Each structure stands twice: as structure tokens, then as C-alpha cells.
Amino acid sequence: MTTVAEHQAAVRALAEAALRGAAEDVPLGAALGRILAADVTSAIDLPPFDNSQMDGYAVRAGDFNRLSPDAGTGPLRVTGHIAAGDPITAFAGGAAAIMTGAPLPPGADAVVPVEAVGGPGTFAAVGESIELHEPVAPGAFVRARGSDLAAGDTVLSAGTLLGPAQLGALAASGLTTVAVRRRPRVLIVSTGAELTAPGEPLAPGAIYDANAIALAAAVTQAGGTALATGVYSDEPEHLRVALDAAGPVELVVTSGGVSAGAHEVVRETLGPLGVRFGSVALQPGGPQGLGTIDISGFPTPVLCFPGNPVSALVSFELFLRPLLRGSRPTTHLPLAASVESPIGKHQVRRGRITTDHTVELVGGPSSHLLAAYARSDALVHLPEGVAHVAAGEPVEVWRIDE
Missing domain, CATH: 3.40.980.10 (MoaB/Mog-like domain)
Structure with a gap:
């Protein structure tokens, strides 16, 4: 046998x-559920520039900290207003109002959330001053260029199933088509x-x-x-x-x-x-x-x-x-109740994962119990050489609902 x-x-x-x-190239919009045929590398850094993680003010941390090294407070003059999609321009010093996703001006190295200065969405006008009340660490609330992927890095490997997140990552890399099996x-x-x-x-x-x-x-x-x-x-x-x-x-x-x-x-x-x-x-x-x-x-x-x-x-x-498609997601979970298995065969039982993270068997071992299979979300593996598994013992479980 x-x-x-x-x-x-x-x-x-x-x-x-x-x-x-052979592989075929398809538009990203038609690639949902397909299998990637080859590794895909990014042609650009992701993100492609330093940008703000928060609505707030772009500052140079060293400048601010020198204003009041003991208390960590001091006024800063607002020197600009930067929105998402604005071109990258040099930092004029002081504090520049900046929106989430907007490019951090070269020369600034941190962002102070607007909530730390005033009410949410309330920004001082250019020429006015703001009072900062805590020291600022370099890199605070900054999404650094290439912090997700550097140009030339692998975005996804061959064999990857393309779902929403995978297609989004490919689109973020600038791709419009992808090679799939x-x-x-x-x-x-x-x-x-x-x-x-x-x-x-x-x-x-x-x-x-x-x-x-x-x-x-x-x-x-x-x-x-x-x-x-x-x-x-x-x-x-x-x-x-x-x-x-x-x-x-x-x-x-x-x-x-x-x-x-x-x-x-x-x-x-x-x-x-x-x-x-x-x-x-x-x-x-x-x-x-x-x-x-x-x-x-x-x-x-x-x-x-x-x-x-x-x-x-x-x-x-x-x-x-x-x-x-590749292997099913596998985990090991304790059995909710004991089970017997023919020692000379690999038995596959149908099961359901419980809210307390055990697996309970659904139906018996017979091969005609299709309705029981339909009520299951897992396959439970009892390998050759195993005649009995006690309640609470871990078993290999394949999720079949993912």
C-alpha cells in the first residue's frame, strides 16, 4: 500500500x-485570484519620498530642542503650508504646516502632530507662531523614503496568490499589468x-x-x-x-x-x-x-x-x-474530544474550529457524509501509526475556509 x-x-x-x-500578462484589474508567475521587483522606493504620517508641523528637531533644552518648549514661526500632492520644496525653517501624506521638505526631519499644538485641524497661518510643549525626536511621525520597499527589492515572489493587498502593492509600485500563470x-x-x-x-x-x-x-x-x-x-x-x-x-x-x-x-x-x-x-x-x-x-x-x-x-x-494553488494554511490545535483512528492509515476528518481555539470533529469518518463536510471549516489529520488521540492533544489542522 x-x-x-x-x-x-x-x-x-x-x-x-x-x-x-506558460505565463500570460493581464491587467491588474483582472488579476484577482491569479497566481504570480515570476518574482516582481519594485522600480521605485516605497514610499518614494519622506512624507508626513500625521497632520501637523514639519520641524527640524535640533532647532527646536536648542530653543529650550531644559523644558523642551518654545515658539516657532510658521513658514509654510504643505498639502499632499504638493511638489517637494526646501525647508524654510521654523515650522511648516503639513498634511498627512505630504512630502517632508528637505531640511526638516520630524513632524509634530497638530493636536500637540492646538485643536485638530486648527493650523496657524504663515507668519504666526506656535508654541511646542515637548521635545521632538528626529524621525517622529515621518514615513521615511523606502521604509516599505527599496527600489530593486522583491515586492512579491512567484507563486503568490494575488488578493487585494497584493494587487495594491503592485499598483503602488507603478505596475499596470502582471505576469500570472x-x-x-x-x-x-x-x-x-x-x-x-x-x-x-x-x-x-x-x-x-x-x-x-x-x-x-x-x-x-x-x-x-x-x-x-x-x-x-x-x-x-x-x-x-x-x-x-x-x-x-x-x-x-x-x-x-x-x-x-x-x-x-x-x-x-x-x-x-x-x-x-x-x-x-x-x-x-x-x-x-x-x-x-x-x-x-x-x-x-x-x-x-x-x-x-x-x-x-x-x-x-x-x-x-x-x-x-499551494498548500492550505496549517496550524496545530487541541482536539475538543478524543478520537480513534485506524493505525495503518492517514485519516482525514472534517472539523470546525471553536471559539476557544480547539477543533471539534463534524460528522463521522465515513466518505458519504458530504453535508457534514459542508458544515466544516477545517480538515483534521490523524497520521499513520496513530490509533488514538485524547481530548486536548494537538493535531494538524488545515483551514479550508480561507
């Missing part, structure tokens, strides 16, 4: 190159004669197909382009027709038909083509297959997941999502 780590390595070796193809096309094929498309009448003994939409959503959320179809049959020729009609894709993912029983359509169809099937020491999700098949004249990697909905989603999380 293959370990989880061994199967993860095999999937990576099979599919990583196909899923990380192309969205890999992933064909999802849900199989089984027992399946019925949602919305259709449900015959006795049939179930609705949850895997096509669930796996397609998982691929889309992870940065791929999902093409989903259902083969509601156990006849190999029906599966072959669906694969032949797919067109070029970077990856095929099937669900169902991979166990050792009769009527295993995926195993019967793809096994003779060289796809390998076997058991992984995983619960749920033990039966797995992988290999390369011909799709529209191109050798295409294929991953074969089990058909039970929780098994299919857990398989996606452990084996495919890391290649599309």
Missing part, C-alpha cells in the same frame, strides 16, 4: 509540469450508472451527481478552468466517447470506478491504456489511479479519484490542490 506522501510525490511528478505552463484546463469526469444529473427525476437506487460540480468548483477556486461532464454509465465506450470529445486539456480528473469490484468503468477503460490503480493508506480516499492518456492527440496526465463525494474532495485537497 502506498503512503500519502508517496502518492503526493507521484502526482507531482506526473502533473506539475503540465499544470504550470495561465489557468490550466482541467476536465472533470464524474462516472457511475447510479448517478443522475441534479434536477432530473431520481429513480429508485439512484443518487444525484455531486462530484461534477464539487470538483469543478474546487478546481476553479484553486485557479484552474474546469470543464465538467458526467458519464452516467458503467460502459467503457461511453467513457471513451466523453474523453475523445473533450478537446485539449492539461489534466483529466475522474471520480468513481476505481475500486476492485465489478463494473469499475474507469479502471476497465483506462487500465489497458497504462493508468496505474492501487490503494493509498488514506481514509477516506484510499483507491487512487494515475497515469497518462491520449486526449485529442496529446499525452495528458489523468488522476482517478474515488466516487464517494468526501473521498473525492479529500483526494483533491491532498493531491491536486497543492499543485494548483
Whole structure:
């Protein structure tokens, strides 16, 4: 039996190159949720000039402190008024009224908040004097040039998921476009004669197909382009027709038909083509297959997941999502209640993180409990060799709500 780590390595070796193809440049406004294809460096310092952190007065700290070295007080004449967006001009001495974000005039080295002199928003006119009541430290309330990033520094590294803050940082660096990974096309094929498309009448003994939409959503959320179809049959020729009609894709993912029983359509169809099937020491999700098949004249990697909905989603999380989007956020939390686990398998339970920073299990270990999965916000890992975890003991937890 293959370990989880061994199967993860095999999937990576099979599919990583196909899923990380050429890059494409897209406008920043269209890059939300995309994966950065290369490191991005800043062409400018951020911020690009010294500027004020507060509404207040720009001063030269040494000048002020010399006025009254004992008490730290003294009058200063207001010599200017600087707003955000004004050009950078030399410091005329004394105190210059300055707004948040406005450029600090060369020669000044500190800002005194307006509240320390008078009421908020109340500024003395040019030519008037202000009374400062405390010593001023050089650099006080100044955002120094390059204090966020220096020109030539890396803004973001390749592989970064682009969210609002990341796109803002790129825009602040002056970029309008960014190189991102192309969205890999992933064909999802849900199989089984027992399946019925949602919305259709449900015959006795049939179930609705949850895997096509669930796996397609998982691929889309992870940065791929999902093409989903259902083969509601156990006849190999029906599966072959669906694969032949797919067109070029970077990856095929099937669900169902991979166990050792009769009527295993995926195993019967793809096994003779060289796809390998076997058991992984995983619960749920033990039966797995992988290999390369011909799709529209191109050798295409294929991953074969089990058909039970929780098994299919857990398989996606452990084996495919890391290649599309990277690893899930991981932490270690104490269990809210004790749990048993098969000692020879890596068990993945569904859970919910509580307000007291423990993790409670949701539903049982069975692979059909999709509604329990839907109420969960975490996957709880109980590795091989662990038969029992007591309440309060820490376990590895993957957040699946981020």
C-alpha cells in the first residue's frame, strides 16, 4: 500500500509540469485570484519620498530642542503650508504646516502632530507662531523614503496568490499589468450508472451527481478552468466517447470506478491504456489511479479519484490542490474530544474550529457524509501509526475556509 506522501510525490511528478505552463500578462484589474508567475521587483522606493504620517508641523528637531533644552518648549514661526500632492520644496525653517501624506521638505526631519499644538485641524497661518510643549525626536511621525520597499527589492515572489493587498502593492509600485500563470484546463469526469444529473427525476437506487460540480468548483477556486461532464454509465465506450470529445486539456480528473469490484468503468477503460490503480493508506480516499492518456492527440496526465463525494474532495485537497494553488494554511490545535483512528492509515476528518481555539470533529469518518463536510471549516489529520488521540492533544489542522 502506498503512503500519502508517496502518492503526493507521484502526482507531482506526473502533473506539475503540465499544470504550470506558460505565463500570460493581464491587467491588474483582472488579476484577482491569479497566481504570480515570476518574482516582481519594485522600480521605485516605497514610499518614494519622506512624507508626513500625521497632520501637523514639519520641524527640524535640533532647532527646536536648542530653543529650550531644559523644558523642551518654545515658539516657532510658521513658514509654510504643505498639502499632499504638493511638489517637494526646501525647508524654510521654523515650522511648516503639513498634511498627512505630504512630502517632508528637505531640511526638516520630524513632524509634530497638530493636536500637540492646538485643536485638530486648527493650523496657524504663515507668519504666526506656535508654541511646542515637548521635545521632538528626529524621525517622529515621518514615513521615511523606502521604509516599505527599496527600489530593486522583491515586492512579491512567484507563486503568490494575488488578493487585494497584493494587487495594491503592485499598483503602488507603478505596475499596470502582471505576469500570472495561465489557468490550466482541467476536465472533470464524474462516472457511475447510479448517478443522475441534479434536477432530473431520481429513480429508485439512484443518487444525484455531486462530484461534477464539487470538483469543478474546487478546481476553479484553486485557479484552474474546469470543464465538467458526467458519464452516467458503467460502459467503457461511453467513457471513451466523453474523453475523445473533450478537446485539449492539461489534466483529466475522474471520480468513481476505481475500486476492485465489478463494473469499475474507469479502471476497465483506462487500465489497458497504462493508468496505474492501487490503494493509498488514506481514509477516506484510499483507491487512487494515475497515469497518462491520449486526449485529442496529446499525452495528458489523468488522476482517478474515488466516487464517494468526501473521498473525492479529500483526494483533491491532498493531491491536486497543492499543485494548483499551494498548500492550505496549517496550524496545530487541541482536539475538543478524543478520537480513534485506524493505525495503518492517514485519516482525514472534517472539523470546525471553536471559539476557544480547539477543533471539534463534524460528522463521522465515513466518505458519504458530504453535508457534514459542508458544515466544516477545517480538515483534521490523524497520521499513520496513530490509533488514538485524547481530548486536548494537538493535531494538524488545515483551514479550508480561507
